[in-house]
Amino acid sequence: MIFTEADLVALFVTVKLAFISTLVLLLCGTPLAWWLSRSKWRFRFLIEAIVALPLVLPPTVLGFYLLLGLSPSGPIGSLSSSLGLGSLAFTFQGLVVGSVLYSMPFVVQPLQDGFRNVGISRLEAAAVLGASPIDRFFSVAVPVARPAFVTASVLGFAHTLGEFGVVLMIGGNIPGETQVVSIAIYDHVEMLHYSKAHLLSGLLLLLSFLTLTLVYRHRGFKVVAS
Amino acid sequence: MSISARFHIDHGRFTFGVDIAIPEKGITGVFGPSGCGKTTLLRAIAGLDHFPQGYIRIGGEVWQDTTTFVPTYKRMVGYIFQESNLFTHMTVKKNLKYGLSRVPKGRELSMDTIVDLLDISALMDQYPRNLSGGEQQRVAIARAILASPRLLLMDEPLASLDLDRKREIIPYIEALNHDLGMPIIYVSHDRDEITRLADHLLLMDHGKIISSGSIADVLTRVDLPLAKSADAESIIRAKVRDYDSKYQLSILESSVGQVVIPGEKLELGRDVRLRIPARDVSLTLVHQTDTSILNIFSATVDQVFGGDAPQVMVKVRAGDTAILARITRKSADNLKLKPGMKIFAQTKSVAVLT
Numbered sequence: 001m002i003f004t005e006a007d008l009v010a011l012f013v014t015v016k017l018a019f020i021s022t023l024v025l026l027l028c029g030t031p032l033a034w035w036l037s038r039s040k041w042r043f044r045f046l047i048e049a050i051v052a053l054p055l056v057l058p059p060t061v062l063g064f065y066l067l068l069g070l071s072p073s074g075p076i077g078s079l080s081s082s083l084g085l086g087s088l089a090f091t092f093q094g095l096v097v098g099s100v101l102y103s104m105p106f107v108v109q110p111l112q113d114g115f116r117n118v119g120i121s122r123l124e125a126a127a128v129l130g131a132s133p134i135d136r137f138f139s140v141a142v143p144v145a146r147p148a149f150v151t152a153s154v155l156g157f158a159h160t161l162g163e164f165g166v167v168l169m170i171g172g173n174i175p176g177e178t179q180v181v182s183i184a185i186y187d188h189v190e191m192l193h194y195s196k197a198h199l200l201s202g203l204l205l206l207l208s209f210l211t212l213t214l215v216y217r218h219r220g221f222k223v224v225a226s
Numbered sequence: 227m228s229i230s231a232r233f234h235i236d237h238g239r240f241t242f243g244v245d246i247a248i249p250e251k252g253i254t255g256v257f258g259p260s261g262c263g264k265t266t267l268l269r270a271i272a273g274l275d276h277f278p279q280g281y282i283r284i285g286g287e288v289w290q291d292t293t294t295f296v297p298t299y300k301r302m303v304g305y306i307f308q309e310s311n312l313f314t315h316m317t318v319k320k321n322l323k324y325g326l327s328r329v330p331k332g333r334e335l336s337m338d339t340i341v342d343l344l345d346i347s348a349l350m351d352q353y354p355r356n357l358s359g360g361e362q363q364r365v366a367i368a369r370a371i372l373a374s375p376r377l378l379l380m381d382e383p384l385a386s387l388d389l390d391r392k393r394e395i396i397p398y399i400e401a402l403n404h405d406l407g408m409p410i411i412y413v414s415h416d417r418d419e420i421t422r423l424a425d426h427l428l429l430m431d432h433g434k435i436i437s438s439g440s441i442a443d444v445l446t447r448v449d450l451p452l453a454k455s456a457d458a459e460s461i462i463r464a465k466v467r468d469y470d471s472k473y474q475l476s477i478l479e480s481s482v483g484q485v486v487i488p489g490e491k492l493e494l495g496r497d498v499r500l501r502i503p504a505r506d507v508s509l510t511l512v513h514q515t516d517t518s519i520l521n522i523f524s525a526t527v528d529q530v531f532g533g534d535a536p537q538v539m540v541k542v543r544a545g546d547t548a549i550l551a552r553i554t555r556k557s558a559d560n561l562k563l564k565p566g567m568k569i570f571a572q573t574k575s576v577a578v579l580t
Binding site: 121122124125126127128129130131132133135136139140143144146 | 274297301302303304305307313315324325328329369
């Protein structure tokens with residue numbers, strides 16, 4: 001078991017990226033999923049299609065547009081520059097933005113299903129018992145949809161772990177900053193360091209398998225419990 | 227604290243127009259066939275649906291008019307749905323505390339009192355999925371009451387239960403009204419539930435109120451569907467006065483005179499509601515003494531209704547109470563029944579409802 005220091009750093013960056021992205025996704029994705037599960041707006045499907053885009057879009061396409069957007073003259077870039085953050089291209093923050101967009105459907109869709117299953121009648125029961133809309137959300141919707149939160153977090157996390165194309169386009173492969181495991185593996189293979197590639201690939205495989213096991217075990221448990 | 231409500235909805239196929247005033251005390255039954263708009267009315271009162279053309283006032287407080295719409299959670303209404311809608315992620319106790327903890331200070335009811343009233347103390351640590359349908363509905367009622375509503379709305383609360391479970395719950399609903407004095411609007415399409423529970427009745431059909439008044443009056447309005455149906459009946463109120471132990475008869479004093487009921491010994495002094503089926507009432511011109519029938523009331527003919535049908539409905543008044551008698555048209559002609567005539571109504575059966 002000999003990971004090079006560079007490998008360990010890449011691993012750390014990867015886990016940190018997945019962790020922060022999942023957190024941001026839960027914060028932004030929860031209100032979005034709630035709105036999608038309740039809205040009767042006739043053009044809601046447009047938003048749903050946009051959220052689902054990363055499922056089918058080649059990550060390089062997403063990465064390409066992000067690169068343009070993050071550049072100092074792009075919309076996100078000029079916004080971040082005016083906030084004094086500079087351009088986000090080739091930075092860790094830029095990767096977070098990319099990962100959030102890339103993993104969005106993996107978090108929003110389970111949450112949307114979970115919220116839909118909460119059902120209108122339980123929320124109405126809470127309303128007649130004196131609970132305000134925010135109160136109903138936290139006291140009824142969130143606890144009832146808890147399994148969906150677990151699924152969403154794990155899938156968001158696991159999907160970000162395996163990110164490659166987007167990072168390749170906007171990351172710049174800077175060790176300690178934007179070099180993640182998937183890119184490190186690519187580098188090892190390019191330099192014909194197969195044993196190193198094996199180690200990292202095996203680790204990523206194991207990690208992904210374990211997180212998915214967690215989701216499915218939780219789901220199975222849910223079925224038994226109800 | 228009377229309640230006024232006016233709604234008008236026109237959705238093409240479904241039109242709904244009501245203008246009602248509900249008394250502050252007692253149980254108001256809302257009765258009508260499925261799809262007549264009973265649930266729509268309750269949901270509008272609770273604010274669960276917002277119909278722009280609406281007005282609701284409860285006591286001095288306006289819940290809805292052209293400029294105001296108080297959201298449901300600020301109305302302090304209790305709502306019992308057909309399904310119990312308990313929170314499955316909480317124990318019974320936590321379900322009960324949900325409403326209780328959101329009540330403004332000083333308005334809280336004692337949890338123990340309500341738990342005893344609905345007899346659910348043994349269920350407190352259970353999850354809703356482990357309860358029977360009847361138990362779930364009792365918990366749902368307790369939860370609604372503990373939120374201290376100013377008005378309790380019940381939407382077919384017994385519809386999903388079988389007959390035994392219905393019988394199990396009805397006394398609790400009566401006790402609620404009696405012990406807490408909480409006004410209740412009780413929606414049902416089950417006539418038996420309504421005649422047992424309601425003091426006041428709104429009769430609905432096709433999105434309209436077709437009649438309203440005291441239960442005894444609406445049941446005996448010969449122009450309305452209730453009195454035209456095969457199980458037409460009259461309701462009278464009575465107080466238990468005596469018990470004849472030799473013959474095992476309870477003797478009651480009612481607004482139509484003395485009523486004798488065989489069998490169970492009723493508690494002395496208790497107020498009861500009695501049902502007299504129209505088909506069991508016969509009419510005589512003289513007070514018969516050579517008859518096996520014990521319950522005979524002196525009355526005046528009010529209306530004879532039925533046209534050319536083989537049977538007619540005769541509405542008689544004893545004091546201020548109306549009684550229906552279904553008799554053959556031939557008998558009505560033989561007796562030459564006319565409004566204002568003095569007659570005697572005798573009934574073979576009287577059922578104690580409460």
